[in-house]
Each structure stands twice: as structure tokens, then as C-alpha cells.
Amino acid sequence: MVKDPVIEFSGFSFTYIAQKYPTIRDLDLVIHRGEKVLVVGPSGSGKSTLGRCLNGLIPFSYEGELSGDLRVAGTAVKDSSVFELSKTVGTVMQDSDAQFVALSVAEDIAFALENDRVPQEPMKRRVAEVARIVGVDGLLGQSPQELSGGQKQRTSLAGILVDDVDILLFDEPLANLDPRTGKYAIELIDEIHRGRRLDAGTRAGDEVPRTTIIIEHRIEDVLHRPVDRIILLDDGQVVADLPPHEMIASGHLTAHGLREPLYVSALRHAGVEIGAAMRPAYLSTLDIASGRDALLTWYESVPDPPEPSIGEDVLDVRGLDFSYYPGRPVLSDVNLSIRAGEMISVVGTNGAGKSTLAKLICRFEDHDAATIYFRGEDAVDLSITDRASFVGFIMQNPNQMITQTGIYDEIASGLRLRKVPEADVEARVDRVLAVCGLERFKKWPISALSYGQKKRVTIASILVLDPKVIILDEPTAGQDHRHYTEIMRFLKSVNDLGVTVIMITHDMHLMLEYTRRSIVLDGGRIVADTDSSAVLTSPELVEKASLKETSLFHLAGLVGIANPKSLVDRFIRYEEERRR
Amino acid sequence: MKLFNYSYEDTVIHRLSGLTKLLGFMMLTGVVMYTYDIRIFAFILAFSFTILRIAHIPLRSLRLIFIYVGVFLLLNFVLSFLFDPNFGPKTYGSTTVILPIAGRYVLTREQLFYQVSKLFKYASVIPLGIIFLFTTDPSEFASSLNAIFVPYKVTYAVALALRHFPDVQSEYTAISKAQQARGLDISRKTSFWHRFRNAVATMVPLIFSSLDRIEVITNAMHLRGFSKHRSRTWYSRRSLKGRDAAALGICLAIVAGAAGIAVFVNGGRFYNPFV
Numbered sequence: 001m002v003k004d005p006v007i008e009f010s011g012f013s014f015t016y017i018a019q020k021y022p023t024i025r026d027l028d029l030v031i032h033r034g035e036k037v038l039v040v041g042p043s044g045s046g047k048s049t050l051g052r053c054l055n056g057l058i059p060f061s062y063e064g065e066l067s068g069d070l071r072v073a074g075t076a077v078k079d080s081s082v083f084e085l086s087k088t089v090g091t092v093m094q095d096s097d098a099q100f101v102a103l104s105v106a107e108d109i110a111f112a113l114e115n116d117r118v119p120q121e122p123m124k125r126r127v128a129e130v131a132r133i134v135g136v137d138g139l140l141g142q143s144p145q146e147l148s149g150g151q152k153q154r155t156s157l158a159g160i161l162v163d164d165v166d167i168l169l170f171d172e173p174l175a176n177l178d179p180r181t182g183k184y185a186i187e188l189i190d191e192i193h194r195g196r197r198l199d200a201g202t203r204a205g206d207e208v209p210r211t212t213i214i215i216e217h218r219i220e221d222v223l224h225r226p227v228d229r230i231i232l233l234d235d236g237q238v239v240a241d242l243p244p245h246e247m248i249a250s251g252h253l254t255a256h257g258l259r260e261p262l263y264v265s266a267l268r269h270a271g272v273e274i275g276a277a278m279r280p281a282y283l284s285t286l287d288i289a290s291g292r293d294a295l296l297t298w299y300e301s302v303p304d305p306p307e308p309s310i311g312e313d314v315l316d317v318r319g320l321d322f323s324y325y326p327g328r329p330v331l332s333d334v335n336l337s338i339r340a341g342e343m344i345s346v347v348g349t350n351g352a353g354k355s356t357l358a359k360l361i362c363r364f365e366d367h368d369a370a371t372i373y374f375r376g377e378d379a380v381d382l383s384i385t386d387r388a389s390f391v392g393f394i395m396q397n398p399n400q401m402i403t404q405t406g407i408y409d410e411i412a413s414g415l416r417l418r419k420v421p422e423a424d425v426e427a428r429v430d431r432v433l434a435v436c437g438l439e440r441f442k443k444w445p446i447s448a449l450s451y452g453q454k455k456r457v458t459i460a461s462i463l464v465l466d467p468k469v470i471i472l473d474e475p476t477a478g479q480d481h482r483h484y485t486e487i488m489r490f491l492k493s494v495n496d497l498g499v500t501v502i503m504i505t506h507d508m509h510l511m512l513e514y515t516r517r518s519i520v521l522d523g524g525r526i527v528a529d530t531d532s533s534a535v536l537t538s539p540e541l542v543e544k545a546s547l548k549e550t551s552l553f554h555l556a557g558l559v560g561i562a563n564p565k566s567l568v569d570r571f572i573r574y575e576e577e578r579r580r
Numbered sequence: 581m582k583l584f585n586y587s588y589e590d591t592v593i594h595r596l597s598g599l600t601k602l603l604g605f606m607m608l609t610g611v612v613m614y615t616y617d618i619r620i621f622a623f624i625l626a627f628s629f630t631i632l633r634i635a636h637i638p639l640r641s642l643r644l645i646f647i648y649v650g651v652f653l654l655l656n657f658v659l660s661f662l663f664d665p666n667f668g669p670k671t672y673g674s675t676t677v678i679l680p681i682a683g684r685y686v687l688t689r690e691q692l693f694y695q696v697s698k699l700f701k702y703a704s705v706i707p708l709g710i711i712f713l714f715t716t717d718p719s720e721f722a723s724s725l726n727a728i729f730v731p732y733k734v735t736y737a738v739a740l741a742l743r744h745f746p747d748v749q750s751e752y753t754a755i756s757k758a759q760q761a762r763g764l765d766i767s768r769k770t771s772f773w774h775r776f777r778n779a780v781a782t783m784v785p786l787i788f789s790s791l792d793r794i795e796v797i798t799n800a801m802h803l804r805g806f807s808k809h810r811s812r813t814w815y816s817r818r819s820l821k822g823r824d825a826a827a828l829g830i831c832l833a834i835v836a837g838a839a840g841i842a843v844f845v846n847g848g849r850f851y852n853p854f855v
Contacts, residue, residue: 093803
């Protein structure tokens with residue numbers, strides 16, 4: 001195949017107008033027609049900015065200083081516009097919910113055609129055609145908000161494909177999806193990449209796949225399907241540009257704060273030298289022969305983790321029922337007891353009732369029937385404010401919780417509203433600031449903080465009320481490995497102080513690495529309440545909770561370890577000890 | 581209860597084009613605005629309640645709106661009297677005292693008739709608006725506004741606002757609950773001023789998260805060519821059909837009837853039973 005460059009960066013730099021230093025510096029990169037490329041990098045590496053340069057949002061929506069050269073399909077971006085580029089580069093954005101502009105699936109798909117003044121007749125034909133290709137033809141009349149995560153992805157992809165673009169750009173396509181839906185999304189992207197072009201009929205013989213660029217930091221999940229190259233960005237530059245096997249073997253990913261596939265980490269822990277020849281990028285191609293013995297020896301050498309010590313019951317829920325409309329229960333007969341000092345994941349597919357459960361415990365909603373005990377005391381009649389003194393709820397988006405402009409005032413707010421004397425307020429806020437590592441920000445405005453620091457402030461503003469339990473909704477959603485680690489280590493330190501931590505999550509790493517116990521909800525009922533490692537090695541539970549098996553489960557199968565759960569447990573224990 | 585609650589039902593009213601409904605709404609409100617005849621208001625009120633039935637809009641779902649409107653009308657009724665108790669007599673050119681209250685505050689039949697007519701005037705516009713909002717798909721609404729020469733960027737902004745209203749509403753609830761958990765009291769136990777300040781505190785996070793949302797939506801729209809041309813086509817625009825002509829005909833007939841009554845019977849805007 002002749003290599004036909006379709007995207008060429010040469011000596012390209014970009015500086016946002018409000019910033020002093022360039023986000024992309026002197027970048028050289030060529031992507032060829034038909035390639036499927038994965039662009040990875042830690043937060044702030046410039047990977048999203050790279051995407052914005054390709055689709056023209058830079059400089060159309062984000063002003064700044066451009067230098068050097070960028071050509072897309074032969075045209076210099078400087079001489080083009082966001083509208084012209086949108087005919088060549090189709091962008092599927094991270095938050096598919098927000099990018100729906102229309103009330104029905106059909107209209108949303110039609111949006112680009114409407115803007116192009118396509119008459120209604122051909123427009124309807126085209127929409128029907130694209131809907132069939134991505135498999136949403138049965139959903140045309142529905143509201144995009146009512147779709148499942150996977151259907152939403154298909155719809156937003158259809159909205160891009162109506163233009164029959166040459167280049168597809170996916171900006172963190174997995175960020176808002178649960179693991180199972182993410183897996184389907186990667187399969188769909190691969191299918192669209194490899195063919196099924198809109199004009200297949202008129203372009204018979206055109207076998208060149210569609211150029212596809214995926215910007216994502218969840219590398220193992222993207223590698224569920226093959227890619228041609230992995231490009232590692234850091235600090236606005238290309239650090240490495242290698243075929244996948246070479247990239248995984250090189251160790252560059254972990255060196256730049258990214259997470260490599262878990263089975264690769266396990267092999268490294270076992271002392272196996274990873275080379276490109278082992279074809280380590282995908283489980284399906286991995287040649288384990290040379291590493292099998294080392295892995296087995298290592299597996300035997302790591303002891304099983306000790307049984308955790310069990311504390312007193314801190315939160316007890318019995319016979320909880322709830323429905324918004326009679327006859328359509330959201331939760332039915334939920335029973336759970338949580339012990340002091342535990343750290344727990346609550347998992348399940350969207351709509352299984354995870355968030356509702358948390359809201360009911362905190363009385364954000366009123367249950368139909370239940371008994372709730374806080375440390376053995378009946379809590380059913382406590383008001384929302386009184387329950388919050390015992391169980392704190394932390395929303396996913398810190399911006400939804402922050403009401404004050406200064407950090408001190410924000411954290412003090414809950415105490416002041418509870419009429420705590422100002423002298424005590426200062427002492428308690430100071431203590432929490434110290435716990436949360438925020439002392440030096442005491443007098444700062446909140447606007448000066450990063451996302452992760454804001455998250456910390458919202459947790460601090462709950463901790464100051466001295467709750468025994470905190471519940472967090474998706475604490476690590478959308479965070480890269482470094483920020484994930486930062487948030488989770490912080491939560492672990494809070495947990496070490498004796499606060500029980502419950503997390504609603506889709507993050508399998510979080511489940512495995514930080515919470516020994518997981519509660520699985522399905523259709524409003526608890527279907528499992530067991531070790532996280534047991535959940536992630538059980539195909540049945542994985543299916544019910546919209547998760548996927550950890551790759552360690554498959555690795556165990558490859559080398560013949562009969563008890564995959566124990567491989568997972570030992571792997572986690574080993575990593576925990578290394579972190580100490 | 582959500583305020584702008586479009587949901588599709590298969591009724592004649594839903595099937596009418598958004599343009600027809602907009603024009604009909606404008607014509608009938610025009611009649612109500614221009615004339616001052618309680619008989620016409622009563623007719624339009626009865627007419628619009630019939631349409632509500634035909635459109636399968638259950639009155640139960642409108643309870644909240646009716647309560648708001650009722651409170652507003654009552655307030656208006658009292659204030660009208662307080663501001664100008666003699667407007668009725670001045671308008672109708674006669675004074676029939678029912679009950680002198682104090683000083684210039686004298687209750688007259690003319691004033692009572694004027695104010696009751698006014699009550700009917702306002703009350704008859706409300707169901708018309710409800711029918712329009714509840715049976716028109718927001719995008720079709722945008723396309724109908726565009727059809728009467730409102731720039732499409734403006735109409736799309738209106739449609740987007742309507743569409744995101746329920747999301748913003750549920751986000752507000754979530755934020756408000758989180759603040760209540762921290763101790764914010766928005767119940768009736770505290771003073772009005774206090775509650776007002778607390779409500780403002782809840783708005784801050786809502787505004788910031790809405791701004792984020794706006795940035796994402798704007799980018800998504802530009803990436804798909806929004807605002808590229810001076811005009812655009814509409815997937816959901818319905819071409820005008822026979823039933824649209826019929827509906828417009830009915831509205832026109834009402835307009836003509838009302839105009840006839842105004843010109844030939846009342847000899848002006850006001851219906852004056854006191855001569």
C-alpha cells in the first residue's frame with residue numbers, strides 16, 4: 001500500500017491566548033490515509049489540543065498563537081475553517097449527552113445536513129441510510145436522552161458519518177462509558193474504520209479503510225481491537241511513535257504516568273522481560289511461552305492477602321424499597337450492612353439503582369419502606385441535614401457542590417450553617433485542611449484550583465462535619481492515571497483515619513486496587529455482595545454489572561492457573577506492598 | 581412537575597404543523613389583546629379548554645400552572661382596584677355605586693365588570709399558551725419561528741433552552757439537596773430574606789455547570805456546521821396539509837367574528853352593557 005499522508009504536522013506549535021507557554025511545541029507528526037492511530041498522554045500533555053487543531057475548533061473557538069504548519073488532506077489548516085474541516089474530519093466528542101442538539105435521534109443525525117441546506121427529501125433518505133449502517137434505524141423517533149450508553153455512541157457517530165468524512169476523530173470516547181459499553185464502542189469504531197462506508201455502492205473497489213484517530217488514556221481498553229500505531233504525547237511533544245507491540249514493550253507508557261495493560265504489569269512483576277517479539281499489545285496475540293514459568297513461580301511466591309479485621313456495624317439498611325412511579329420499583333428489598341473502616345465499591349449498569357441507593361441513605365429522596373440504622377440507632381426519621389452529619393455524600397462534579405468563592409469559607413460553610421461558634425469553626429477547618437493537604441491554600445480562591453484539588457475541597461467540606469461514612473459518586477470519572485492515583489491515595493488516607501468510604505463506580509481498577517468488597521446491583525436488587533476480585537473473575541456478575549473481566553482473569557487461563565481470583569488477589573497485594 | 585413538558589401523542593393538535601399552531605396562537609391572542617369583550621373572552625376560554633381535551637392534555641398535569649396563574653390573577657385583581665378604582669366608570673361613562681369603602685375607593689358595578697372582564701382576558705390566554713408549548717416539538721417550534729422570518733440562530737437558541745430546561749431543573753434539584761445536606765435551610769421556617777440568599781447560593785454552582793455545558797454544546801454545533809450559512813433546512817418541518825388550512829380557517833373565522841362584533845356591535849374595543 002502506498003503511504004499517502006493525510007495529516008501532517010511540521011514544526012507546529014500552539015499557545016492558548018491566556019497562557020504563557022505553548023500547549024503544543026514544535027510538533028512533527030504524520031498520519032497516513034487509512035491508518036488507525038491511538039494518541040495517548042497524561043492530562044495536560046496536549047492530546048486534546050491536538051484534536052482541536054485537527055477539527056478546526058482551534059483557532060475558531062479557542063484563540064491563540066499558531067506557528068509552523070499543519071495540513072489536513074492537503075489543505076493548510078491556516079487557510080481552512082472549522083466548517084470546511086468538518087467535511088473532512090468528523091469529531092465524536094467525549095460527552096455524547098451534551099453533544100445531542102435535537103429532540104429525536106433522526107433529527108440529531110440530520111443536524112449537519114440541515115446546516116448544509118440539504119432539502120428534506122434527500123435528507124430523510126440519507127438519515128435512514130446512515131442510521132442503518134450504525135444500527136440505530138429502529139430508534140429514529142426516540143429522544144437521544146432515553147438511549148443506552150451504547151446507542152448514544154452509535155447516534156453521535158451517525159451524526160458524523162452523514163457527511164461521509166475521510167477522517168474520524170474520537171476524543172476520549174470511553175470517558176463516560178461503563179466497561180462493557182466501552183468494549184462495544186471500541187468494536188464499533190473498528191468496524192466503521194475497516195469499512196461499511198456510506199457510499200460503498202458508488203465506491204466499489206475502494207478498499208482503503210477510513211483514517212481513524214482515537215485520543216484516549218485507557219490504553220488497555222482501546223487495545224481490545226488492533227491499532228496501527230500508538231503515539232505518546234507529553235508536554236506538547238511526541239515522545240514516542242511506535243507500533244503497538246513495540247510501544248507496550250518499551251515501557252514508555254508507565255514512565256509517562258500512564259497505565260499499561262494489567263497482564264503486562266503482572267508479567268513485569270514476575271520478572272519477565274517484555275519484548276516486542278512476545279506481541280504483548282493484545283491478549284489475543286500475546287506469546288506467553290517464554291514467561292509462563294516465571295509467572296507461575298512468582299504467583300506461588302506471593303501469599304494470599306490476609307483476611308481483613310471486621311469492625312462494628314456502622315450502617316445498616318434493611319428491606320429498602322423505592323419507586324418514582326407506583327408499580328415501577330427502582331430498588332426492591334435492598335439489605336446491606338457496612339462495617340466501620342471499610343472501603344467499598346457499589347457497581348452495576350446505568351439505571352440499576354446505584355445513585356438512588358446513595359440518595360436514599362442520605363435522604364435526598366424519601367424511601368417507600370425501609371429501616372436504616374446508623375451505628376445501631378434508628379435513623380429513618382432523621383432529616384437530610386441530620387443524616388448528613390453521619391453520612392456525607394459527594395457528588396461527581398465538584399462544580400455542583402461549591403457555592404463559596406474562598407476555600408476556607410467553602411469548607412466552613414456546613415459548620416456555619418449548623419450554627420457552630422466561629423472560634424470552633426476555625427479550629428475544625430484547620431484540622432480538615434491539614435488532613436486534606438490543603439493548608440497552604442487556606443486563603444486561596446477556589447477558582448485557582450485544579451479539578452482534582454476542587455474535588456479535595458468538596459471532600460473536605462463534607463469531612464469537616466465529621467461523618468462516619470462518606471459516599472462518593474464516581475470519584476475518578478474522566479481522570480487520567482496520575483490524577484486517579486492522587487484522588488484514590490487521598491481517599492485511602494481518609495479511610496485510614498477510620499472513615500468508612502463507599503464509592504459508586506464503573507472503574508474496574510478502582511474496584512480491584514482499593515476496595516476489597518463490592519456490592520453489585522442489577523435491576524434494583526443486590527445480586528452480589530462479595531470480594532471485588534470475585535466479581536471481576538465471574539463472567540456472570542461481570543455481565544450483570546456492565547463490567548468486563550479483568551485481563552488478569554484471561555492471563556490466568558493462558559498460563560493455567562486454576563483459581564483466577566487468587567491471581568488477582570495476589571497481584572493486588574503485590575502492588576500494594578510495592579506502593580508502601 | 582416539569583413546566584415545559586412536550587411529549588408526543590397522536591392527536592389532531594399534535595399533528596398540526598408548528599407553524600399553524602404558532603399562527604393560531606398569535607391570532608387568538610391578538611383577538612384577546614385587542615378586544616375587551618367578556619363574551620369573546622368566555623368563548624375563547626371555552627374554545628381553548630375544548631382543544632386541551634382534544635389534545636389529551638390532562639388538567640391534573642396543569643395543576644401547578646393553574647395555581648400560579650390563579651395567584652397572579654388574584655393579585656392583579658386586588659392591585660387593579662387599589663391603583664385605579666375608577667377606571668371602569670371612566671371607561672364605560674357611567675357610575676353605579678354598589679358599596680362605598682373609603683375615600684376614593686368606591687366599589688361600582690362598572691369597575692367590577694371591568695375587572696371581571698380583565699380576569700377573563702388574562703385567563704383565556706393561558707390555555708392557548710399551554711396548548712402551544714405542550715403539543716409543539718421544540719425543534720418544530722424553532723422551524724416555525726424561522727418560517728415567519730425570525731433568524732434561525734435565534735429560534736435555535738430558544739429551542740435549545742426549552743430542550744435543556746428539564747436537565748437544568750433536575751440538576752438544580754440535585755445541587756439544592758446537596759446544599760440542604762450541608763445544612764442550608766430552604767424550608768418555610770426561615771425568613772424570606774434568608775431563603776432568598778440560600779436560593780442564590782444554590783444558583784452559583786448551577787450557573788457554572790451550565791456555562792460548561794454551553795461550551796460543549798456550542799463546540800458540538802460548530803463542528804457540525806451550525807451557523808455556516810445564512811439559512812438552513814429543517815428535518816422536522818411539516819409541510820402544511822389540509823388540516824392546517826382547516827385549523828387556520830377556524831382561527832381566521834374567530835378573528836373575523838370578533839372583529840365584526842367589535843366594529844358593528846360594540847362600536848369599539850369595549851363591550852359596554854351600561855348604555
